[in-house]
Amino acid sequence: MRFLVLFLWLHVALLALEFSLVKKETNTSEPTLLVVGGIQGDEPGGFNAAAILAMRYAIRSGNVWIVPNLNFESIIERSRGGYGDMNRKFAHLDPSDPDYEIVRRIQSVITDEQVDLVVNLHDGSGYYRAAYIDEGHNPQRWGQSCIIDQSAITAKAYGNLEQVAAYVVDEVNKKLVDEEHRYHLRNTKTAEGDTEMAKTLTYFAINHNKAAFGNEGSKEFATHFRVYYHLAALEAYMRYMGIDFSRDFALTPEGVKAVIDTPHPVTLFEKFTLPAASLRPVLRYVPIDRAKKPFESPHPLICLVPQSNAYRLFYGNNRLSTIVPEYFESDDSLHTFGMRIDGAARQVQAGEIVEVKEHFSVDPIEGYRVNVIGYTHPKGIETGVTLTRKALPERFSIDIEGRIYRIEIYKGERFSAMALVRFVR
Numbered sequence: 554m555r556f557l558v559l560f561l562w563l564h565v566a567l568l569a570l571e572f573s574l575v576k577k578e579t580n581t582s583e584p585t586l587l588v589v590g591g592i593q594g595d596e597p598g599g600f601n602a603a604a605i606l607a608m609r610y611a612i613r614s615g616n617v618w619i620v621p622n623l624n625f626e627s628i629i630e631r632s633r634g635g636y637g638d639m640n641r642k643f644a645h646l647d648p649s650d651p652d653y654e655i656v657r658r659i660q661s662v663i664t665d666e667q668v669d670l671v672v673n674l675h676d677g678s679g680y681y682r683a684a685y686i687d688e689g690h691n692p693q694r695w696g697q698s699c700i701i702d703q704s705a706i707t708a709k710a711y712g713n714l715e716q717v718a719a720y721v722v723d724e725v726n727k728k729l730v731d732e733e734h735r736y737h738l739r740n741t742k743t744a745e746g747d748t749e750m751a752k753t754l755t756y757f758a759i760n761h762n763k764a765a766f767g768n769e770g771s772k773e774f775a776t777h778f779r780v781y782y783h784l785a786a787l788e789a790y791m792r793y794m795g796i797d798f799s800r801d802f803a804l805t806p807e808g809v810k811a812v813i814d815t816p817h818p819v820t821l822f823e824k825f826t827l828p829a830a831s832l833r834p835v836l837r838y839v840p841i842d843r844a845k846k847p848f849e850s851p852h853p854l855i856c857l858v859p860q861s862n863a864y865r866l867f868y869g870n871n872r873l874s875t876i877v878p879e880y881f882e883s884d885d886s887l888h889t890f891g892m893r894i895d896g897a898a899r900q901v902q903a904g905e906i907v908e909v910k911e912h913f914s915v916d917p918i919e920g921y922r923v924n925v926i927g928y929t930h931p932k933g934i935e936t937g938v939t940l941t942r943k944a945l946p947e948r949f950s951i952d953i954e955g956r957i958y959r960i961e962i963y964k965g966e967r968f969s970a971m972a973l974v975r976f977v978r
């Protein structure tokens with residue numbers, strides 16, 4: 554019985570970690586680019602670049618398909634691959650391999666008739682150079698290169714791999730921050746006997762008559778620098794294919810860093826929304842109805858993973874918090890309730906994050922009990938009491954800065970709603 558419970562738990566976890574396929578389409582008869590990030594979870598430049606393409610670019614002509622989190626489990630584990638290197642599983646794969654379903658599913662995306670060109674994003678070691686210069690700059694290194702398996706293939710479009718790659722390399726080299734970062738074209742000549750490269754996603758693609766390229770950032774850089782070069786390359790592919798796009802940030806290393814650091818909301822168990830940044834490492838006694846959908850976020854790298862008695866919340870390969878639940882059945886009858894925010898009355902939505910400058914109070918709600926976490930009224934009444942930031946001990950905040958506090962509302966034994974107040978000064 555114990556084993557069975559464990560098995561079901563694991564199954565839920567794996568379901569939650571399926572990869573996303575984001576389709577940004579304008580006209581399916583025009584070219585379609587497929588971008589894959591996260592085939593190896595210890596290469597955050599690649600999967601963050603793919604996620605930013607999904608979240609912050611608008612496509613105005615042509616089509617872009619994005620898989621930002623192919624090996625999601627390895628991303629949260631910060632490993633190259635929990636069951637071995639997924640990028641060696643595209644030639645032959647035993648159906649008993651834990652990665653089998655993921656590999657089969659991405660293969661069917663790659664071979665979709667609509668896909669014209671595939672880019673697989675990697676963060677490589679050092680700096681690739683055609684001739685040996687030193688330990689960090691030589692033909693064994695992968696960083697800062699555009700990879701092709703051979704010069705040309707027979708394909709519906711873009712079979713001139715070497716020409717496409719040369720264009721991309723030139724375009725990236727117009728955006729170098731430092732001469733050492735110079736991009737190079739690398740032809741692995743896989744068909745001439747590179748048995749390792751023959752097992753990769755890109756080689757699978759070209760054998761199915763799809764133009765395919767590996768794009769390597771360098772592990773020498775901080776993540777935002779890697780992302781900067783990945784995006785420079787992806788923009789070059791889009792320009793080559795006539796895909797018109799816009800983005801809402803500046804393509805500079807600083808601009809990319811600001812995008813990565815933007816806090817994204819995540820809704821948990823359909824009841825409350827957390828800003829996915831600056832959370833305390835552990836949040837305790839969080840009311841959760843496990844019959845609800847565990848999480849929802851517009852960001853493809855955010856996920857919630859069950860772990861024995863808790864849930865781990867991740868943004869890419871950063872763990873944002875561990876949430877220790879207190880399980881409740883829920884009541885869904887309360888949608889709004891009254892508060893006074895800095896003296897002004899207003900209706901607050903269940904699940905809302907309310908900004909407060911000085912003080913707030915919650916109006917009494919007939920039939921419900923209000924609990925402001927951190928505040929204890931001698932008579933157990935927590936409505937109609939004006940609370941400042943000072944009235945709430947900092948250790949009860951959900952964030953490390955001591956600004957965000959929970960208001961929980963119960964009906965009898967059932968958990969009805971949560972809202973957060975954030976002190977903004």
Ligand SMILES: [Zn+2]
Nearest residue numbers: 593596675676
């Ligand atoms: Zn890689």
